[in-house]
Amino acid sequence: MTTIVDKVIAGEVRTVARLIRDIDDGIPEVRETLKALYPHTGKAHVVGITGAPGVGKSTLVDQMINRLRKKGKTVGVLAVDPTSPFTGGAILGDRIRMQRHSLDDGVFIRSLATRGHFGGLTQSTRSAIDVLDAMGKDYVIVETVGVGQDEVDVVKSAETTVILVIPGMGDDIQAIKAGILEIGDIFVINKADREGAEKTHSDLTLMINMDLKKYEGGKWKPPILKSEAVFDKGVEELLEEIEKHRRYMAEFEKGGLTTLRSEKARAELAELVKNRLLEEVFNRLIDSGDFDKAVESVAAGEVDPYTACDDLLLSRIDAIK
Amino acid sequence: MTTIVDKVIAGEVRTVARLIRDIDDGIPEVRETLKALYPHTGKAHVVGITGAPGVGKSTLVDQMINRLRKKGKTVGVLAVDPTSPFTGGAILGDRIRMQRHSLDDGVFIRSLATRGHFGGLTQSTRSAIDVLDAMGKDYVIVETVGVGQDEVDVVKSAETTVILVIPGMGDDIQAIKAGILEIGDIFVINKADREGAEKTHSDLTLMINMDLKKYEGGKWKPPILKSEAVFDKGVEELLEEIEKHRRYMAEFEKGGLTTLRSEKARAELAELVKNRLLEEVFNRLIDSGDFDKAVESVAAGEVDPYTACDDLLLSRIDAIK
Numbered sequence: 001m002t003t004i005v006d007k008v009i010a011g012e013v014r015t016v017a018r019l020i021r022d023i024d025d026g027i028p029e030v031r032e033t034l035k036a037l038y039p040h041t042g043k044a045h046v047v048g049i050t051g052a053p054g055v056g057k058s059t060l061v062d063q064m065i066n067r068l069r070k071k072g073k074t075v076g077v078l079a080v081d082p083t084s085p086f087t088g089g090a091i092l093g094d095r096i097r098m099q100r101h102s103l104d105d106g107v108f109i110r111s112l113a114t115r116g117h118f119g120g121l122t123q124s125t126r127s128a129i130d131v132l133d134a135m136g137k138d139y140v141i142v143e144t145v146g147v148g149q150d151e152v153d154v155v156k157s158a159e160t161t162v163i164l165v166i167p168g169m170g171d172d173i174q175a176i177k178a179g180i181l182e183i184g185d186i187f188v189i190n191k192a193d194r195e196g197a198e199k200t201h202s203d204l205t206l207m208i209n210m211d212l213k214k215y216e217g218g219k220w221k222p223p224i225l226k227s228e229a230v231f232d233k234g235v236e237e238l239l240e241e242i243e244k245h246r247r248y249m250a251e252f253e254k255g256g257l258t259t260l261r262s263e264k265a266r267a268e269l270a271e272l273v274k275n276r277l278l279e280e281v282f283n284r285l286i287d288s289g290d291f292d293k294a295v296e297s298v299a300a301g302e303v304d305p306y307t308a309c310d311d312l313l314l315s316r317i318d319a320i321k
Numbered sequence: 322m323t324t325i326v327d328k329v330i331a332g333e334v335r336t337v338a339r340l341i342r343d344i345d346d347g348i349p350e351v352r353e354t355l356k357a358l359y360p361h362t363g364k365a366h367v368v369g370i371t372g373a374p375g376v377g378k379s380t381l382v383d384q385m386i387n388r389l390r391k392k393g394k395t396v397g398v399l400a401v402d403p404t405s406p407f408t409g410g411a412i413l414g415d416r417i418r419m420q421r422h423s424l425d426d427g428v429f430i431r432s433l434a435t436r437g438h439f440g441g442l443t444q445s446t447r448s449a450i451d452v453l454d455a456m457g458k459d460y461v462i463v464e465t466v467g468v469g470q471d472e473v474d475v476v477k478s479a480e481t482t483v484i485l486v487i488p489g490m491g492d493d494i495q496a497i498k499a500g501i502l503e504i505g506d507i508f509v510i511n512k513a514d515r516e517g518a519e520k521t522h523s524d525l526t527l528m529i530n531m532d533l534k535k536y537e538g539g540k541w542k543p544p545i546l547k548s549e550a551v552f553d554k555g556v557e558e559l560l561e562e563i564e565k566h567r568r569y570m571a572e573f574e575k576g577g578l579t580t581l582r583s584e585k586a587r588a589e590l591a592e593l594v595k596n597r598l599l600e601e602v603f604n605r606l607i608d609s610g611d612f613d614k615a616v617e618s619v620a621a622g623e624v625d626p627y628t629a630c631d632d633l634l635l636s637r638i639d640a641i642k
Contacts, residue, residue: 031627038625052374265619265626269612270603272630277602278595280638285594298586304359305586306352309593317601 005036011135013108020110023127034127037134044076044133044140045246048158055164056190057143060229060238064141065101067235073139074106076132080125080144080154108132122153123271129157155183156267160245162186162238165204167196184222186241188234192226201226220248285312326357332456334429341431344448355448358455365397365454365461366567369479376485377511378464381550381559385462386422388556394460395427397453401446401465401475429453443474444592450478476504477588481566483507483559486525488517505543507562513547513555522547541569606633 007015022030049057058079065075101107112124125142132140144154155161163184187208189200204224223241227234285291294308303311328336343351370378379400386396422428433445446463453461465475476482484505508529510521525545544562548555606612615629624632 035625035627038627262616262620266616268626269616269619269629269633272626273603273606273612273633274599276630276634277598277638280634281598282591282594291590291594295583295587295590298590299583304356305589305593306356306359308590309597312590312594313597313601317598 004033008033008037008131008134009040009136013105016108016131016135017110019131020112020128023124023131024112026124030127034130037130040134041130042133044129044137045160045242046129046133046140046142046158047242048155048161049141049143049164050145050155050161051164051166051190053145055166056229057145057164060164060188060190060227060235061141061143062100063229063232063235064239065107066232067239068139069101069104069106074137075108076135076137076140077107077109078125078128078132078140078142079109079111080121080142108135108137122157123275125154126157126268126271153271159249160185160242162188162242164188164190165200166191167194167200185220185245186238187222187224188238189224189226190229190234192234193228197226220245220252281316284316325354326361329354329358329452329455330361330457334426337429337452337456338431340452341433341449344445344452345433347445351448355451358451361455362451363454365450365458366481366563367450367454367461367463367479368563369463369465369476369482370485371465371476371482372485372487372511374466376487377550378466378485381485381509381511381548381556382462382464383421384550384553384556385560386428387553388560389460390422390425390427395458396429397456397458397461398428398430399446399449399453399461399463400430400432401442401463429456429458443478444596446475447478447589447592474592480570481506481563483509483563485509485511486521487512488515488521506541506566507559508543508545509555509559510545510547511550511555514549518547541566541573602637605637 004015004019008019019030019033023034049061051057061077065077068075101109110128112121112128129140129142142154142158161183163186165187167189187204189197189204191197201224208222208224225234225237225241227238229235282291290312294303294312297303298305298308325336325340329340340351340354344355370382372378382398386398389396422430431449433442433449450461450463463475463479482504484507486508488510508525510518510525512518522545529543529545546555546558546562548559550556603612611633615624615633618624619626619629
């Protein structure tokens with residue numbers, strides 16, 4: 001145990017890779033390692049990058065890595081891909097272009113995809129962030145497809161959240177923007193040479209301004225940047241804004257203006273308790289054979305699922321104080 | 322109670338609307354109504370329509386409603402929008418164009434968006450489908466943004482799943498296709514007049530054929546259609562394929578070739594048990610004050626979250642048989 005922890009802290013790539021794979025596979029034994037690593041976390045700046053498919057997230061992350069490395073910063077990247085629940089592994093796809101960094105010791109890139117029966121992807125991501133943080137990476141970048149609730153939850157693990165959009169994505173873009181507006185610290189319009197970039201910019205500005213009271217009292221107001229990641233345009237400006245947001249967050253926390261730390265602890269603990277509870281109780285329901293019996297009764301039309309659920313749970317739950 | 326059930330079965334719009342709002346709000350009292358409605362379900366054909374933002378889902382659904390109505394069929398539509406977890410209500414946005422059906426008694430359209438603390442969107446959707454089914458709608462169409470795991474789960478409530486794509490959506494489209502391929506019964510390439518439609522068609526064909534052994538023994542092989550929903554092109558063909566799939570499913574079930582009904586019961590019961598368990602146990606943890614104490618300890622750095630989770634749960638879980 002101690003050896004694994006020591007090796008992670010020493011930044012040993014193979015140990016870290018194995019540990020993250022074990023986290024992704026939901027191996028229960030990793031809990032003890034994570035407990036021991038926890039005191040060594042909290043130094044990395046965790047940046048979430050999210051956006052719909054095709055907006056250029058991987059290209060942007062690739063350019064960010066390149067520039068951060070030139071500044072002497074080390075970078076960990078977690079590509080979270082919940083779009084493939086069946087294949088059991090993240091599609092590497094366009095992430096191949098990040099491979100130019102694969103021989104650089106200062107960069108560690110891994111994909112997370114697996115989700116247990118109860119969807120522990122948010123927890124896996126948090127744990128993997130902790131590992132890259134304990135490993136000593138200056139930045140941990142979490143890249144995820146930003147549409148569903150899962151992605152929103154995953155992104156909440158980040159300290160700075162970057163929302164990537166592109167011009168002219170059709171009607172639904174409004175819905176996405178509205179859904180993610182609240183979690184965006186920085187907005188980036190990528191492929192900004194495309195038609196409609198100005199309209200997207202003014203739409204975003206309007207939506208941010210509509211929410212003006214959120215920014216009272218010197219609170220962070222999300223900037224809207226433009227980029228053409230494929231030509232490395234706008235990437236430096238993004239890194240500057242990320243650094244600004246980092247400094248702002250540090251001030252904000254120090255000044256006691258909020259209970260950020262407590263909010264983070266609450267979210268993390270709730271997620272842990274949720275996954276553990278489902279895992280333990282479902283195992284008992286399944287091992288006892290009661291769950292299968294209930295399924296058969298429902299399938300045979302002998303009982304409705306709502307009553308079957310009551311029968312399975314109520315007496316058991318009453319045992320809990 | 323009986324009155325509500327009778328009114329739903331009689332198709333009374335205001336009662337149904339209120340019940341669905343209560344489901345969406347997670348009001349516990351709806352459980353008894355749902356129990357009583359359950360024996361009246363199972364008649365509607367439930368069709369899921371999913372695809373990335375901007376592919377034209379709402380336009381297609383609007384045209385489908387129009388054509389189904391001309392055939393004398395009644396239609397219920399649930400627009401599931403988990404992209405907006407904060408605003409507490411689905412963004413109606415482009416669904417406004419469906420409003421031309423709002424004066425038609427044979428059409429009932431509602432949005433679902435709210436998710437409880439533990440994300441019961443899948444459960445809400447299932448319950449709302451049951452209500453529209455009990456109300457007597459011939460078709461229930463569930464429209465959802467198809468990217469994350471949530472959407473995949475929601476779509477699993479459907480008997481026939483239609484995956485909508487458009488040509489040339491960028492690199493990530495491959496990842497999406499791979500993720501949703503397994504759940505698609507029918508694929509539609511919308512905006513098929515756009516450049517790249519042939520490439521998308523051959524990509525999809527290849528991916529379906531790679532999975533050939535799935536289609537052995539006369540199993541359903543997903544057709545790939547082309548449409549231009551905005552011009553009502555390809556919509557009739559889609560309805561025909563949906564009808565074919567419905568007949569195929571009926572044969573399939575009758576022939577005892579599968580345990581479809583049992584699989585559906587298992588998924589539904591698992592979802593119910595999961596949500597109920599989290600709701601009940603979390604309420605106890607919070608009411609006892611133990612959860613808040615644990616959060617403070619973690620925030621103060623006195624304990625790591627993994628140990629805090631053990632402390633909260635282990636003794637309580639042991640009480641469950």
